[in-house]
Amino acid sequence: MAEILGTFEQAVLLGIVRLADDAYGRAILQEVEMRLKREIAPGAVQATLDRLENKGLVRSQLGSGTPIRAGRPRRYYRVESSGVRALNDARKTVEHLWRGLSWPLKGHA
Amino acid sequence: MRTSPPVWAEAILRTFLKAESFPNVSGDLLEQYRDSILPARGLLRADRWYVSHVFGFVLRGALPWAALFAGAAVARNTLDWLNPATDYHARALTSTALAVSILLVAGFWTAWRSGSFLAGAVTGLSASTVAAGLTILGNAVLLASSFGIDPAQGSGGLDELFHLPLMLILPGMAVCSIGGFLGAGARRFSRAL
Numbered sequence: 001m002a003e004i005l006g007t008f009e010q011a012v013l014l015g016i017v018r019l020a021d022d023a024y025g026r027a028i029l030q031e032v033e034m035r036l037k038r039e040i041a042p043g044a045v046q047a048t049l050d051r052l053e054n055k056g057l058v059r060s061q062l063g064s065g066t067p068i069r070a071g072r073p074r075r076y077y078r079v080e081s082s083g084v085r086a087l088n089d090a091r092k093t094v095e096h097l098w099r100g101l102s103w104p105l106k107g108h109a
Numbered sequence: 110m111r112t113s114p115p116v117w118a119e120a121i122l123r124t125f126l127k128a129e130s131f132p133n134v135s136g137d138l139l140e141q142y143r144d145s146i147l148p149a150r151g152l153l154r155a156d157r158w159y160v161s162h163v164f165g166f167v168l169r170g171a172l173p174w175a176a177l178f179a180g181a182a183v184a185r186n187t188l189d190w191l192n193p194a195t196d197y198h199a200r201a202l203t204s205t206a207l208a209v210s211i212l213l214v215a216g217f218w219t220a221w222r223s224g225s226f227l228a229g230a231v232t233g234l235s236a237s238t239v240a241a242g243l244t245i246l247g248n249a250v251l252l253a254s255s256f257g258i259d260p261a262q263g264s265g266g267l268d269e270l271f272h273l274p275l276m277l278i279l280p281g282m283a284v285c286s287i288g289g290f291l292g293a294g295a296r297r298f299s300r301a302l
Binding site: 024025029041043046050062066068069072 | 113130132133134135136137138139140141143144162165166169
C-alpha cells in the first residue's frame with residue numbers, strides 16, 4: 001500500500017500538480033492558501049515539502065533567481081509517481097468512506 | 110524607502126535553516142515580502158509579518174527539542190512525587206546529564222545543518238524558553254491531578270516546579286551554544302577533509 005497522506009500533505013501535493021512547471025515554494029503556498037481559504041505559515045509548507053521529498057513523493061531542483069528575490073534561486077517541485085499513487089489512494093479512501101451516504105449529511109450535529 | 114526585511118531577522122533565518130535551503134526559502138519570503146506584503150501593509154507591518162515568520166521557522170525547529178527537554182523534566186518530577194527518595198543525588202545526576210545531552214545534541218544538530226556557529230545559541234534560547242513553558246504547564250497539570258500528594262516531598266518542592274524551569278533558560282542556551290560550536294566546527298572539518 002502506498003503512503004498514507006494527511007490533509008495538508010494532500011493540499012500541498014495537489015498544489016504542485018495544479019501548478020505544474022511553476023510549482024515553487026511561494027506559488028505552492030499561495031495555491032494552498034487559496035484552496036484551504038486560510039493564511040498558512042510559509043514554514044508549514046516548507047516543512048511539508050521537505051517531508052514529502054524525504055518520503056520520495058516529490059523531487060525538487062533549483063531554478064534561477066529574479067530581481068525581486070535578490071537573485072536567490074527558486075526551488076521547483078514535481079510529484080513523483082509514488083506521490084501520484086499516494087494521492088490516488090487518498091482519494092479512493094475518502095470515496096470509500098463516503099460510499100452509500102449523500103452529501104451534505106443531514107441530521108443533528 | 111527600504112524594501113528589504115530587517116537584516117537581523119534574515120541573519121537569524123540564515124543561522125537556523127539548512128545551508129542548502131536558505132537561498133530558496135529566504136528568496137520565497139523576500140519575494141512575498143516585496144511583492145505582496147509591503148505594498149499592502151506598509152513597512153512596519155510588513156517587517157512584523159517577516160519577523161513573525163522567521164520566528165515561526167525557529168520555533169518549529171526548536172519544538173521537538175523543547176518537548177524532549179520538558180518531557181524529561183516532568184518525568185523526573187513525577188518520579189520524585191510517586192517514589193520519593195532519601196537521597197536525590199543519583200536522580201539529579203541522571204536528569205542533569207539527560208538535559209545537558211538533549212541541549213548539546215540540539216545545538217550540534219542545528220549548527221551542523223546550517224553551518225552557523227550561532228545556530229546553537231538561537232536554538233538554545235528558543236528551545237529552553239518553550240521547554241520552560243511546557244515544563245511549568247506539565248507540572249501544573251501534575252499538581253492539579255495529584256490530590257493528597259505534598260509537592261514538598263519531591264526534591265525541591267514548589268520552587269523546583271515553577272521557578273527552576275525559568276532559571277534554566279540561560280544555562281540551557283549556553284549548553285546549546287557549546288553544541289552549536291561543536292556542530293558547526295564538525296561540519297567545517299568534515300567539508301575540509
